[in-house]
Amino acid sequence: MWIKICGLSTQAAVETAVKAGATHIGFVFADSKRKVTPEYAKYLGKFVPKTVKKVGLFVNEDLTLVQDIVAKVGLDMVQLHGQESADYAAQVGVPVIKAFGIKDGKLPDNISEFKNQVILLDAPPAQFAGGSGTSFDWKALDLSALDGYQFFVAGGLTPENVGEAIRYFPTAYGVDISSGVETNGVKDLEKINHFIEKASVAHSEDLLAECLAIIRKLNDYHIVPYLMGSLAVTLVAGFPTNPDDIDLQLRQADFQNFDLLTEVMASMGYQLIDLHEHKFSKGKILVGFANVETLKKYADVDYSELALGKNQADSSALFYLPNIAQQIKIYKAATQDSWRAGKPKDQLILNQLKEQK
Structure with a gap:
């Protein structure tokens, strides 16, 4: 199962996530308290083995800048949290994770345009896209509508509820977390270990x-x-x-x-x-x-x-x-x-x- 820890900004957090078994490491390049510079992300990437995917998170960013950061940092994937089109995603140059906020149990009308991409199901965005710590209503969502999609479940996940999420979404390819492994807004190494362990056990x-x-x-x-x-x-x-x-x-x-x-x-x-x-x-x-x-x-x-x-x-x-x-x-x-x-x-x-x- 894909286990993605997002919003990492310290060497200790990156090394902890990798050692615990994370499959994807996320760096935020959009406006956020977790934002890192491309130069620092490149440095942190030195502690990520090739078998773990380095993912960059962007929101409605200029395509050329995204492509430049992908090349500079050596990103393996890009996660898009804005209103980016399928055509935009196709030009990024690396595989894309397209995030969608789920409201009232409904998938967005344009989600089918991204069927060839990985989808991330998240809570509707607040001030910043992603990492809000809130969840969407799982039970309101028609699971059959997800047939044929490779998708992450995100939004409000914690070490305590990730097992329930994995059981509730049996066709999910992965889980994604950011604020759920933080204490007072800082990545908590113990929580990172606990989350990955609980996700692994459930899977x-x-x-x-x-x-x-x-x-x-x-x-x-x-x-x-x-x-x-x-x-x-x-x-x-x-x-x-x-x-x-x-x-x-x-x-x-x-x-x-x-x-x-x-x-x-x-x-x-x-x-x-x-x-x-x-x-x-x-x-x-x-x-x-x-x-x-x-x-x-x-x-x-x-x-x-x-x-x-x-x-x-x-x-x-x-x-x-x-x-x-x-x-x-x-x-x-x-x-x-x-x-x-x-x-x-x-x-x-x-x-x-x-x-x-």
């Missing part, structure tokens, strides 16, 4: 429920998969990891029966999106399959030594799960893998696993 719970449904379906065909990745870490070690996807591995005979696998996933509403990587998608959910028999060569872990996993919520789903010692081997290999070496999340998970050993 993990939702993803695990979907994962178990897939596993039960595979069990119907006498296939017992091996659960891997950060979702498996959360299950075995108990700390939140904000999983990117569902990572299942199969024995070679099952893995090679790809027609059956495709049929099973299609029956659950998934589409094949990458034949080479054996990846399927359904909305925001990604599921990848791999051959577990390569695990020995990759991480010196023998798949035959993995034990059956346990889940208190659903004991009917049969799957194998690496223990902490095996997870350490797997994540140590991941941090040395040239393809994954740029992902600081793997190193963070490895460090936490070592602390629990």
Whole structure:
């Protein structure tokens, strides 16, 4: 799940958000008490790894100036909080997050013009766009109107209610917060950590429920998969990891029966999106399959030594799960893998696993 912390203006806040697992870091360039200069944002950007998106927030700014700041700071995305048109958004030069204030449970008439962009649902703007700390009426909004949109939920989120928001908006791709992680108008490092943890836990719970449904379906065909990745870490070690996807591995005979696998996933509403990587998608959910028999060569872990996993919520789903010692081997290999070496999340998970050993 995308977890965006916006309005950051100190090195400590940026480093805290990155270490805690934020996927997007927001810098405000519009009139606001959180406004930063392009020069300072560029400096703060040095503490943001490439795997975390740097987002610049603008309100009805001159397009050329936005483009200049994008280039100067090295922004990965731009968030537009004014009355910018779809044509304006298309000329920014990087992916756009278009914010819309939701009033009386109604989506703005022009939201469909931005269907190819990421949408941010926020409270109606007060003096400054975004960061007001107020929320819109979730229950007044017709959730079906959001079908087909990639969107953030924002407005009045806090560490205490972000889990509720994630459950209420099951198709949301992300959550965005600014004032909800502040104390007396200043970013609170403890609140940043707490918010990201709560968002990650809620997302993990939702993803695990979907994962178990897939596993039960595979069990119907006498296939017992091996659960891997950060979702498996959360299950075995108990700390939140904000999983990117569902990572299942199969024995070679099952893995090679790809027609059956495709049929099973299609029956659950998934589409094949990458034949080479054996990846399927359904909305925001990604599921990848791999051959577990390569695990020995990759991480010196023998798949035959993995034990059956346990889940208190659903004991009917049969799957194998690496223990902490095996997870350490797997994540140590991941941090040395040239393809994954740029992902600081793997190193963070490895460090936490070592602390629990």
